[in-house]
Amino acid sequence: MALINPKKKEVQVKIVYYGPGRGGKTTNLEYINKKFKKRIQNEMVTVKTYGDRTLFFDFLPFDIGEIKGHSIKVQLYTVPGQVKYNATRRLVLRGVDGLVFVADSMDLRREMNIRSLQNLKENLETFNKSIFNIPLVLQYNKRDLEEEGIPILSTDTLQRDLNSRLKAPSFAASAVKGDNVAATMKKIIALTVGSLRKKLE
Amino acid sequence: MDFTIEFDKQQIESIENILQEELIDLGVQSVILMDLAGNVIVNLENGDSSHDVYSLAALAAGNYGAVSAMANIIGEQEFSLLFHKGEEESIHFSKVVEDLLLLTIFNKNVSLGFLRLKVAEAIKRIQVLI
Ligand SMILES: Nc1nc2c(ncn2[C@@H]2O[C@H](COP(=O)(O)OP(=O)(O)O)[C@@H](O)[C@H]2O)c(=O)[nH]1
Numbered sequence: 001m002a003l004i005n006p007k008k009k010e011v012q013v014k015i016v017y018y019g020p021g022r023g024g025k026t027t028n029l030e031y032i033n034k035k036f037k038k039r040i041q042n043e044m045v046t047v048k049t050y051g052d053r054t055l056f057f058d059f060l061p062f063d064i065g066e067i068k069g070h071s072i073k074v075q076l077y078t079v080p081g082q083v084k085y086n087a088t089r090r091l092v093l094r095g096v097d098g099l100v101f102v103a104d105s106m107d108l109r110r111e112m113n114i115r116s117l118q119n120l121k122e123n124l125e126t127f128n129k130s131i132f133n134i135p136l137v138l139q140y141n142k143r144d145l146e147e148e149g150i151p152i153l154s155t156d157t158l159q160r161d162l163n164s165r166l167k168a169p170s171f172a173a174s175a176v177k178g179d180n181v182a183a184t185m186k187k188i189i190a191l192t193v194g195s196l197r198k199k200l201e
Numbered sequence: 202m203d204f205t206i207e208f209d210k211q212q213i214e215s216i217e218n219i220l221q222e223e224l225i226d227l228g229v230q231s232v233i234l235m236d237l238a239g240n241v242i243v244n245l246e247n248g249d250s251s252h253d254v255y256s257l258a259a260l261a262a263g264n265y266g267a268v269s270a271m272a273n274i275i276g277e278q279e280f281s282l283l284f285h286k287g288e289e290e291s292i293h294f295s296k297v298v299e300d301l302l303l304l305t306i307f308n309k310n311v312s313l314g315f316l317r318l319k320v321a322e323a324i325k326r327i328q329v330l331i
């Protein structure tokens with residue numbers, strides 16, 4: 001639920017990066033934090049466990065300027081990917097306006113991607129939301145591993161596994177190198193904010 | 202896109218007035234009215250300090266959700282008082298209505314008992330507005 005403050009003429013939009021553990025969600029936000037430092041007034045917040053894994057979420061507030069006289073504050077979140085943290089994933093999804101699903105391109109992670117997407121679908125249903133009509137972008141991350149000779153899934157396979165019914169926009173990306181990280185983010189912001197325009201007339 | 206709670210300009214101004222009178226004038230440093238998605242609806246500061254309210258709201262929403270889930274596990278509906286005490290500053294959370302929280306940050310000059318009383322009064326006044 002995006003929040004509009006008609007007095008300050010400000011809109012807050014919540015975008016969540018979802019996906020299997022170690023797929024690169026936190027790395028996406030870290031890259032954005034570095035790359036767009038000027039637009040980010042506050043520090044990135046990370047709630048970590050021992051060993052650098054996301055326990056609760058990462059949070060990055062991001063100003064994207066004005067639309068129809070309203071300043072738009074985008075709040076980027078990640079969820080913890082590990083299976084055991086489903087309760088916290090659900091808390092982070094509360095009030096979500098747009099989603100990026102970060103899939104791991106490594107061969108070994110094929111099943112985990114599918115399970116995580118299914119888990120997202122189920123968690124959205126607990127909030128009476130459908131994965132089919134919420135703004136969504138898929139990111140096939142870690143494409144750079146191919147150069148290192150590590151077996152990765154083809155984008156066709158990933159499309160078939162994850163996107164055959166959703167038909168969401170998708171990007172082949174490398175979060176460590178920064179390839180298509182900004183493009184993924186811009187796409188989800190455009191989709192999410194696009195659905196807001198009417199409301200701001 | 203769904204908007205669960207909407208506020209018009211006048212509601213926001215009325216809420217600001219209540220929070221100013223009941224809490225800021227009492228000596229509270231900072232008040233945030235927020236929803237459980239982590240959105241900041243109203244924020245007032247007394248001018249002595251400034252906080253990163255968006256990050257605070259994101260963390261508070263997660264914290265409140267986690268504590269509520271803990272309450273459910275032990276068979277409680279909710280824990281009514283959420284309070285974190287620091288050396289200098291403390292944070293107090295209170296539910297306003299379903300999905301809305303009031304977060305106050307205050308220092309040693311304000312007693313917890315008095316704060317709770319004033320928070321309860323502010324909440325009562327806000328509830329009739331929304
Ligand atoms: N080679 C490669 N490694 C990546 C990429 N993105 C993330 N990683 C690595 O994968 C691991 C998990 O990343 P992280 O962002 O913590 O995953 P999260 O659990 O989804 O938040 C880290 O060691 C990252 O450096 C990528 O695009 N390519």
Ligand SMILES: [Mg+2]
Nearest residue numbers: 025026054078
């Ligand atoms: Mg992470």
